[in-house]
Amino acid sequence: MKIEQIYTGCLAQGAYYIESNGEVAIIDPLREVKPYMEKAAGENAKIKYVFETHFHADFVSGHLTLSKETGAPIVFGPNANPSFDAIIAKDGQEFKLGDITIVALHTPGHTMESTTYLLRDEKGKDHAIFTGDTLFLGDVGRPDLAQKAADMTQEQLAATLYDSLRTKIMPLADDVIVYPAHGAGSACGKNMMKETVDTLGNQKKMNYALRADMTQKEFVKEVTEGLLPPPQYFPLNVKMNKEGYEDIDTILERGTQPLSPEAFEAAANETGAVVLDVRHQDDFVKGHVPRSIFIGLSGDFAPWVGALIADVQQPILLIAPEGKEEEAVTRLSRVGFDNTLGYLKGGFDAWKKAGKDYDTVTSVSANAFKKALSEGKVPVFDVRKESEFVSEHVDKAANTPLSFINDHLAEFPSDDTFYVHCAGGYRSMIAASILKSRGIHNLIDVAGGFKAIKEAGAPVTDYVCPSTLK
Template sequence: MNIKQFEYKPLAHYSYAIVSDGKMAVIDPERNPEQYYAFAKANAADIVSIIETHPHADFVSSHLEIHKKTGATIFNSKKMGADYPHRSFDEGDSIELGNIKLKAINTPGHSPDSITIVATEGTETAIFTGDTLFIGDVGRPDLREKAGNMKAKREELAEMMFDTITTKFNDLPDDAIVYPAHGAGSLCGKNLSDAASSTLGDERMGNWAFKKQPKQEFLDTILEGQPFIPYYFEFDVETNKKGADNLEPAIAKVPFAERSTAKGLIIDVRNEKTFKKGHIKGSINIQAVSENSKFETWLGSIIKPEDTFTLVIDNKEKNDILLQRVAKIGYEKMLRKVITLSGENLVKNEKLDLDDFKKNPDNYTIVDIRNKSEVENGKFFDSAISHPLNDLRDTATEIPTDKPIVVHCAGGYRSAVGSSILEKSLNGTIVYDLSDDVKDFQD
């Protein structure tokens, strides 16, 4: 069976192509479809099917764009209520792809409309589990209370997941290869392995969800300690249900200006050191320097779908790649323009006197912006007050301003974002970023 796994690391997303006898199916494609076209060409195959395991919350899919270009049929569960041309693909339905048979299993739990795709060829079996079954975990059940054609409370979905795990995979062999839609780092689950695939037998032995346990124990485990829900998740579910605009025309609409300035909500993606040397007052520093940085996740966790914003980048050469990254979560629609800075009327940040902070921590208000679950596992500073980064724009004004503020996370990336948010929200208060010096205070 010719299966290709594609990975987009910033969102820990896996998508797939299956090829047989000159025919190709794409499963859960990301926003940029070019890699699928290239793989089809390299394998002398025609893309004939696109399958969506569910309407994704954490990225925008290119299923509609691929359909428009290739004429391939889009398949998904009828429960999704998709607004684009498609064929229903539910339990009992199957697709012939060359010598491979693809059949659907309805596997609700992460969402009411989730399906798992079972691919068989001879004695080989592969299952594409979407966000239902991950390696070492299962999908979170709390994302469909406000979004999608079918809405369901988290408790209802948790019960659906229990039924799915205890009944839906029973007839599949232990040697079936499990291909999930996400790996470690995704917010679609809480304890995902960094492995890209597994076997169903290994999951039956090692995944907590498969162990024999009372139903209530399963429900308590899956409902407890789930990560926060970014603002963009609901927006992406609705976008994927409708089908996104073609990528290149969508990002081509965004104006670009060199040596410019801006007002309103400004996201500066430059390196934190460059940002601190000079930026537009009130900018928020969400770094997109590394190819693997969680830029998309934090952009969609801090900026709401009803916001509009300007993007500040280093130089014109980075314009296309940053537009592509913004578009991964559909936020090109909220992007007013992209600029490089003029160099005029920029503000600088003072550097924290680390020695004084170590000697006199009580002279500072320490703000811990890590996630709630991280704080529960242990604080770095006893006096620190917890304000998770995803809530910080809303809770900033609750922070005392009678002392200079020191912001920290676990490694430095998030504290650059958080300190810039507080600098914007608490105008006139001295705000320091502890940055990667936080490592000096970790056991």
């Protein structure tokens, strides 16, 4: 028996390759499925099943393509009603895989079709659970994403999740291994641990949601408390996972069309496409196509695209480092952005050589920023999360989290110069690009972000109770 977790850091997502005696099951595959197929072929094994724990909201799964390419049936749990052929497992239904058995345990609550897959080894002993978004390490799946589909409140879904955990998962032995669908950084939970594998026994000790003496009322309160609004693209990904999507090869062929500067400019004007610059922030600051949006491949690329562009149907034109065009299109497709129309051949250098207008971002060092603070009052906007800001921030700075920057546009000065920063420079450059695309050019980025600001000795404020923030 072989179990391999295939973890994608950008999405904080875990897919799983399980093999026994020449037969393979894939759980929650990513959009690009060739790695799973190549791995099985290399082991002289056949993919027998594609298991889905639920209809994912934060990424588009590769279940349809993988099933088409291998002939393996797709398996969902009870209550799933996809628009394509699939096995809808009954609670407790067993699936033989070589010498092992995979059992579908219906664990509704995150969504009503959510299912945990229990793996029993060659001797019939409970070995591991693949929990999807039902149980994370340190947390559980948020219960507010499926309210509309389930016609239930988040409190009702949370109560359902409480029952699922206590009747299906907590009775299992402490040595059972927990393999979740996500880790720290995912928007599908609140307090996930950085680890991606643990034992159920340790989770019973560490995870607040598995406290033995916890009442259902206490569980509902804790699980629903402090939930931030989900990204706007989540329901669109659910729809694609449930109803279907284009093949990844079609998307790659369309998205990797090279365009000359003239053709690129014409396409942008004719289609209303977002010009997405995925280079490093240090390159974007020196020069970029006017009104282009920066979201660099080097950071949490796909989630930020989903959070800030939101509409998966939005046409996109790419400016990418040479050789990174296919990677960018692939990573966009992971979160459902399939409408990439091509990329700027020769990159930004070709745009400049063609004599096209370009823009820059004014950026200063943390020391220069510190000097400006000492010389008088200057507006400062911190685009980190509220939790980061509350912990420590520049004196008198305003908190305008990047995820909700469009809600804060009226707060930025229209004429006076202001400074913007994040933790290290990535998010503030995204913010700067969005502000400039909206005609707000009187900004200065602080290179290196709060880390550099603090090292420079600028005045900062420690913890402030959130209720006192304005």
